[in-house]
Amino acid sequence: MNPALKWTPLVVALALATAGCARDGYYHDRNIDYAEAEIAEPLRLPGGLDANAGAMPVPQGRIAATTEAAPRPVPGSAVRRTPEAFVESRERGDSRWLVVAAAPAAVWSMLEEFVERQGLTVTGRDARQGVIDTPQARFSVQGALRGGASEVRCEVAGGNHAACLSALSGYFEMQGQSASASALATQAEAAAPTLAVEPAGEGWALSVPAEAERVWGELSHQLEANFDEENRQLLLERDPAGREFLIDYMTESERGRGFVAIVLSPDVRQMSQEIRLVVEEAAPGQSRVRAINASERRFTGDDQRELLERLADLLR
Secondary structure, three states: OOOOOOOOOOOOOOOOOOOOOOEOOEOOOHHHHHHHOOOOOOOOOOOOOOOOOOOOOOOOOOOOOOOOOOOOOOOOOOOOOOOOOOEEEEEEOOEEEEEEOOOHHHHHHHHHHHHHHOOOOOOEEEOOOOEEEOOOOEEEEEEOOOOOOEEEEEEEOOEEOHHHHHHHHHHHHHHHHHOOHHHHHHHHOOOOOOOEEEEEOOEEEEEEOOOHHHHHHHHHHHHHHHOEEOOOEEEEEEEOOOOEEEEEEOOHHHHOOOHHHHHOOOOOOOOOEEEEEEEEEEEOOEEEEEEEEOOOOOOOHHHHHHHHHHHHHHHO
16 A cells, blocks of 8 residues: 655745835825815705705615514534544544545545555445445545535455555545635535434433444544533543543533522532533434433533533534
């Protein structure tokens, strides 16, 4: 397998020059312009116009009054999230794959070009399933959990091929740098998978249309990248075998406690709490994420739902 492709980024330099305006070699001094001013005749309005109408008359029309309140912000729209690169690595246990910020159709074309450039012999090709077979490895592409993104794998005998993934990563990075801004914008508009926070027993669960292994891998990456604030939202532990996480999280209800509520409660300051996240296989190709209180602090159904909505925003 050939090593990852190398390239030299294109560097563009721009130079701006400015020049001033002068008269007779000097900047014009306007302080004495009044001395040369002449008196002009008064302006006369054309016929048919009312001299008392004002310089900018207001049209006589009906202005519809409205009692509608200003639109409320969409939940999660202001959530801080680490910007995503064009290509990133994901893993769970021994499994490894790439996430590319482009729709599967675009990535499929890139993958075909990669195989051709590497001089590999194609023994099987299924565009519907997104699979290319060669004597060296099997390449596959499918939609990622994140809207407008794709997952790419390179496997040999069911296992990962590290050198192949490394070469693919370099190739996709090169494609990401050369792709036009309009193409990337079009790819980003692809519909995100349907994630929903739904009632589950006496609480709530996040329903995700993907296998539990993929959900755990993506959630692991997002929690590591975004849950990095002590006493507010922090990833403490992760268990790949049990598909679980332990996080330290300050709920929205706790963040919203005012001064009076804090003074009248046993807790004299806002506090976070430990919560366990569990990724479960709900059905073939369908998973759910549950949030379980792992502390002695109160954790209401509204708190549970708010946290799961936060996780849904990270996965979209």
